[in-house]
Amino acid sequence: MLAASALENLIEALKRLPGVGQKSAQRMAYHLLQHDREGARQMAKALSTATESIGHCQRCHTFSETELCLICSDGARDARLLCVVETPADQAALERTGSYRGYYFVLLGRLSPLDGIGAREIGAEELLARAAQTEVEEVILASSFTAEGEATAHVLAEALRSRGIKATRLARGVPVGSELEYVDLGTIAHALSDRR
């Protein structure tokens, strides 16, 4: 009765964003229409451009507008290191640390058999082929420290080692700036056993 159909469509579309339900979508739609029509136009354009022009890097599978992403086409990086991450967001986080100069391989997911995500979906085949290239000396497994991320790292480490490729995992331990009293026990136990 009340809502115009263009408004309903907009609310439905906004609900497809992760973490956005009916109420938030409504608030967003009203906000855009009432206070920021320029923002709405800009968003429409950015969405169209992104879906049209952003594909995946053929070598590392991250998002890229070109066949090879900026990192993969940068010849000055350390070709002996290959870091395996779950998502482009994880890759971005590692890049921001400024302490890694090797290349990446982005799984675009993690092993989760119940959701139908197996070795093929995360590109395990391509990763093994990439890691087998002569210049790669070490594969750093930087998948999440969740149950699924650990399983993914385990499976990939097994496969890599069986092919004679060195596979390492990011260190587990106490986060920088935290007081021991407030760190969870599993983390402390790991930090203790991995002491150096």
Added chain:
Amino acid sequence: MLAASALENLIEALKRLPGVGQKSAQRMAYHLLQHDREGARQMAKALSTATESIGHCQRCHTFSETELCLICSDGARDARLLCVVETPADQAALERTGSYRGYYFVLLGRLSPLDGIGAREIGAEELLARAAQTEVEEVILASSFTAEGEATAHVLAEALRSRGIKATRLARGVPVGSELEYVDLGTIAHALSDRR
């Protein structure tokens, strides 16, 4: 270095949504690109359509694709009642209760002099003209029960009464389903003084 510019643009655009910061925008962009490109296309289309086709109803100022909104052009409603709300969202909430059959006037804001929102911005002039129409017998002020909403209601009530128009306010009281123990004291005090 990492991000492709179309991706950066998308993240910047998503940050214009209310309540969405850098992290959420990034997560939304990655989600759309990785899992829901169809949703992204749909959203781009809905945004364009909405900004092009949704304007304001000439009589009640709510969002409308036509000159008069569906409610204002519905001759079967009770023309003696005019309900003043802050936003189309508030209007939608009132409509959903199913217990109001009059017309509306949407302020599209509330008085907030510090933000430069005065009587002109909320269309007080048009409201008074609308309320002065012979068939209107009562104006129900349904602005929010916040400081600014109360101020808005107060100013409008004064103006309406000085013109001899009856102005009422939504009842304040204990919300349905709540236990008295957990209701704030201001609400209980109001419910007590407005007892019936």
